[in-house]
Amino acid sequence: MSEIADLKAALIADIAAADTLDSVEALRVGALGKNGVVTGLLKTLGGMSPDERLEKGPPIQDLREAVTVAIADKKAALEQAALDARLASERIDMTLPVDLGPQGSVHPVSQVMDELTEIFADLGFSVATGPEIEDDWHNFTALNIPETHPARAMHDTFYFPDLNDAGQKMLLRTHTSPVQIRTMMNGTPPPIRIIAPGRVYRSDSDATHTPMFHQIEGLVIDKGITLGHLKWTLETFLKAFFEREDIVLRLRPSYFPFTEPSVEVDVGYTLTNGQRVIGGDGDAANGGWLEVLGSGMVNRKVIEACGLDPDEWQGFAFGTGVDRLAMLKYGMNDLRAFFDGDQRWLKHYGFSALDVPTLSGGVGA
Missing domain, CATH: 3.30.930.10 (Bira Bifunctional Protein; Domain 2)
Structure with missing residues (x-):
């Protein structure tokens, strides 16, 4: 069980250290993708006996849930940071004339x-x-x-x-x-x-x-x-x-x-x-x-x-x-x-x- 705990701590740390959306996506694929480490652990549950599954299943499920939540939170934080940076750098000049777009006319x-x-x-x-x-x-x-x-x-x-x-x-x-x-x-x-x-x-x-x-x-x-x-x-x-x-x-x-x-x-x-x-x-x-x-x-x-x-x-x-x-x-x-x-x-x-x-x-x- 200590191996799963160590894996969880390592993945959470890597996710917290990611500074771009691309790096977060790479971590998601490495953990939860088709060939990810967490996915591999979940696949082992099928070959276990009922008693082993009862013992090892909850920690593995907890690992998946924790990684999923951490990735979602990190992604949301990075998107919000990008939006805040854009709002801080972009300004609308309210003195410019408004583009009225296509206008109809009276025949x-x-x-x-x-x-x-x-x-x-x-x-x-x-x-x-x-x-x-x-x-x-x-x-x-x-x-x-x-x-x-x-x-x-x-x-x-x-x-x-x-x-x-x-x-x-x-x-x-x-x-x-x-x-x-x-x-x-x-x-x-x-x-x-x-x-x-x-x-x-x-x-x-x-x-x-x-x-x-x-x-x-x-x-x-x-x-x-x-x-x-x-x-x-x-x-x-x-x-x-x-x-x-x-x-x-x-x-x-x-x-x-x-x-x-x-x-x-x-x-x-x-x-x-x-x-x-x-x-x-x-x-x-x-x-x-x-x-x-x-x-x-x-x-x-x-x-x-x-x-x-x-x-x-x-x-x-x-x-x-x-x-x-x-x-x-x-x-x-x-x-x-x-x-x-x-x-x-x-x-x-x-x-x-x-x-x-x-x-x-x-x-x-």
Whole structure:
């Protein structure tokens, strides 16, 4: 038994004297490894008689336990010493700027949507929404669009193969005008002042058209409404959006089934370093006109279809592409890039959610 006691004392002393984790590991392998001395003693227990095992087993087991505990304690002490030394030698400079890591941004379409909502809220408009999957009646018929109109053709509209329960064709809405119809028919009496922003769908794709794009439409229904009210509203809106007072509008006669009379709205621009800049007189020597809106007085047939008396109530409506407004204001030249998900493009044209809470921010902020 004295041999086991001497071995225990020697191993404990060697472990206590070890000064690196590698040396502790070497001692562990030499004592408790597959061919270690303690392991060898444990293997001899199998060949002993029960009486011998009862006598010699406990000292050998005690040896293994003592060595195991000593190694674990020494390893923990050396690791703590290494950590203390590292903490004593390393310092964090709290004056250095913090690395914020990857940052997201507000998409230009979302930013412009917020800007438009803010502008029209100041003008007394509320936001109205409706389903993107519409029926043929709300999307076309109620808006005085005849069955033979090209907009109803399959090559312009995304139709669903099945009819709804009422036997109507279902489609992806081609404009947000159905929201105007639903608002006028929801039982709320006029006056009505709403904008209807949202996604719309048409079968078209090139540098300035995509199958899905964003649109915002406005509707005013009240008594005594004239084209003068429409022109003032659009002029005030465009001045606020482009943040310029020298906005000049040109209204051209046009045709839309749901408005009568109808007008296309052009805004004047000037050429600066070869770039079109919104603002100024389009008839100037270095200027021109750019179509930005379609609008007009709400057709009597549309007002009647919504259950209102056109002799008592009049109104105007307008609509424009949100993506197109973003392109004009922030200098983008390809609508398809809006939906490519290119992080380089988003980093350049995106807006900080924290730094640009209003339309006073800017591109690439």
